[in-house]
Amino acid sequence: MLHVDSVTAGYGAISVLKAISLRVAEGEIVTLIGGNGAGKTTTLNVICGVVPVRSGKVVFGGRSITGQSPNAVVRLGMAHSPEGRKIFPRMTVLENLEMGAFTRNDKAGITSDLERSFALFPILGERKHQLGGTLSGGEQQMLAVARALMSRPKLLLLDEPSLGLAPLIVARIFEVVKELNRGGVTVLLVEQNARTALRLAHRGYVIETGEITMEGQASALLADERVQKAYLGE
Ligand SMILES: Nc1ncnc2c1ncn2[C@@H]1O[C@H](COP(=O)(O)OP(=O)(O)OP(=O)(O)O)[C@@H](O)[C@H]1O
Ligand SMILES: [Mg+2]
Incomplete structure (x- = not known):
């Protein structure tokens, strides 16, 4: 479904991604793990067109x-739930969700997807008229994920959905990711929380200073000594 081929990218004179390649097959959950500043967010931003590709190519569908x-x-058919949530603070929950559906004009479908958002995250339904900026951090994260889903993506890019959240909310978000994936949504997940991400994912990639250094089945990465030392605190 997604092929990233030898992509280089960066900011100004700085080169961040050094010919990275990865692929995501339809139906998979793939995770990209790595330390701070390794290039995870840049990778997602290149895939969704926010950061320009300098060389190499991105193929989708x-x-x-x-x-x-x-x-x-x-x-x-690709949606991105960005790092740091980036919801619209002066819009209500409902308006934020409607913005996520900007590519669509099937009113009935949008209404039923709004209902689905509130079924996935009941707290958003209770707070649908509240301004986004006044939601708690965890609620804003749920809103960011729900907003991304409003475009009915085939591929969902998630950047650190668990960052700074209480364990119960993290568990809920990962449960939703699993449910969505069962329902046919393909997922590329960036996470600092490598253990949780590798338990959820089918496959994973490790990125270090802009290069993919390891890849494999998630279970194999979980069992790998280097991954355990560097990312699992073992
Ligand atoms: N807009 C920007 N302008 C200049 N440099 C940037 C910009 N965004 C990121 N960088 C640099 O690119 C490198 C990779 O950053 P990136 O955000 O992709 O890392 P990351 O793996 O997502 O890290 P984290 O785990 O901290 O979120 C870092 O050295 C960062 O300082
Ligand atoms: Mg990041």
Whole structure:
């Protein structure tokens, strides 16, 4: 479904991604783990068109999306729940969710997907008229995930959905990711919490200073001594 081929990218004079390659097959949950500053967020931002590709290519659903705008990429079926939540603080929960559906005009489908958001995250239903900026951190994270789902993506990119959240909320978010995946959504998950991510995912990649240094089945990475030392605190 997604092929990232030898992609380099960076900011100004700084090169961050050094010819990284990864792929995500339809139906998979794939996780990208790595330390702070390794290039995880940059990788997701390159895939969804927010950061330009300098060389290499990104192919989604069989067609090249290299150089496409983020909006065009959403229309092709990819949604991104960015790091740091980035919800619209002066809009209500409901308006934030409606923004997530900006590519659609099927009113009935949108209404039923709003209902689905509130079924997945009941707290959002209770707070649908509250301004996004006044939600708690965990509620904002749920809103960011729910908003991404409003475009009915085939592929969902999640950047650190568990960051700074209480264990119960983290558990809920990962449960939702699992449910969505069972329902047919493919997921590329970036996480600092490597153990939880590898338990949830089918496969994983390790990124270190802009290079993919390991890849494999999630269970094999969990059992790998280098991964355990570097990312699992063992
Ligand atoms: N907008 C930017 N301008 C300049 N440099 C940037 C920018 N965004 C990121 N960087 C740099 O690129 C490198 C990779 O950052 P990135 O955000 O991709 O890392 P990350 O793996 O997501 O880290 P973290 O786990 O801390 O979120 C870092 O050295 C960072 O300082
Ligand atoms: Mg990041």
